[in-house]
Amino acid sequence: MPNATLTDGKLHYLDRGTGKPLVFIHGLGADLSFHDPQIEFFSRTHRVICPELRGNARSSKLTGPIHKILDIQCRDLAALMEQLGIEQTVLAGTSYGGVFCFNFVLRYPEKVSGLIIGDALGDTRISSFREALLMLVEYLGLWGVYLPRPVLIAMMRHQYKPWPYARDHVVNFVRGMRRTEFLLQLLAMNRIKFTPYLKQVSCPALGIVGEENKVGVGWMKSAMKEIPQSSLAIVSHALDPTNLCQPEEYNRLVKEFLKRLNYI
Template sequence: MPVFWSGGAPIYYETHGRGRPLVLIHAISAGAGMWSAQVERFSQDHRVIVFDARGVGRSGPISGWWQVRDQIADDIAQLLTHLAEEQAAVCGVSFGGVIAQHFAARHPERVQRLIVVDAYSDTRPTSVGKALWLASVYAGSISNLLPPAALARLMRDQYRRWPHAADYLAEAVTRLRPLDALKTRCAINLVNYPPALNAANYPILGVVGENSWPRSLTFMEELRRAVPRTHLIRVPDSNDPTPLCQPEAFNAILADFLNDQ
């Protein structure tokens, strides 16, 4: 099992193919396996790097409750160093989209391109709507402590329109580590990345499913306005995570962006 050590914890990773490096950061608790369709497509002309984030799957636990985003972003930087890659295109979905932005803010010199999928960039409670959303996600974080069977039923119900996503996510939550999942959910709720993204010059792609969670479309539109070089694409009949719900459409969008010179 390929692992490297970062910050005192083993981090599981895989590399596939050769070429320009592409790092894929999974949705919360979903693990590296959620990217199988992207690995198959992009390993033809990229070195695709996937991993289990700290606190997920085959990787080690999260240390404490603080600086969780820093820990995971630094794990990615150490992984690139371990693989002798100076820079990479970095793509993250949902939780992974937040971590991708955090990595870009913390290690901007290592980002060639940034892809943010079904995520958000600025959740400061600057309006009533955002304050209510923030309160709801903090309150909802406790759902990570539900029994695995209950979480699996919830995934199958929420994703019944997308059977492949339903199957994968229902199985993934049976392996969820409740405390680590709670730590990551709390860690990503309050963020503000547009200042750091505007200070850099790498290309940015935003992707969002049109059937995603409440406020997802609003958050992604806010990213496009706050960071004008962001190109935003909405994917019909898709939920978060779009790479699982509409893999072929997502792969086509990502390929166009990666090949755009």
């Protein structure tokens, strides 16, 4: 798997298969194995590109002010697409990757022919007491990322016990997590306010969210309803990340979406 040379660093990525391009963006603190089930399935019919975002896994260190982090990472993908000769793609991202995709399509609309958002949110405005409580817990727990790694691993094993495949991946992500850069990206995500601008998205969009994340379902409904050509699928017995908790259903939904776009 190669590295793309950037003006100020490198971007590790996977490029597999032939056909129309399909770019997958991983979740926070993860690596390109985040999309193992999608790489295996879609590389049979498409050219699958999976970059490891700056600040994660084998890509360069993430520096710069928090409010610029998503822009820096999106600029990296735009540069990678140019190097690979890809003018336009269907772009898919889950969790932090979905937030990334919202930012990318708003900044580079000409580069996106279709959008697939999983388990993400469009902004951090609070619309209910439950959301307020969740955000409070999240902010209080930011420094939990610096807990001893065995403690974090035990927490993830417990949380993902019903989903062994996802559990094993998430545990591996915790083992390889770059803690300080993880925290910077989490802080960047907690500043977003994309929802008022999503009506500008002109390409078709599919939202996918796991039913087990009740607040996340609400966040996805709020975001996706703003996109004119959008639909939302709620997947049973799934938690963020849905693409790992229910990979076969996620792949089926994405394949149907690509067929509707005549992107096969």
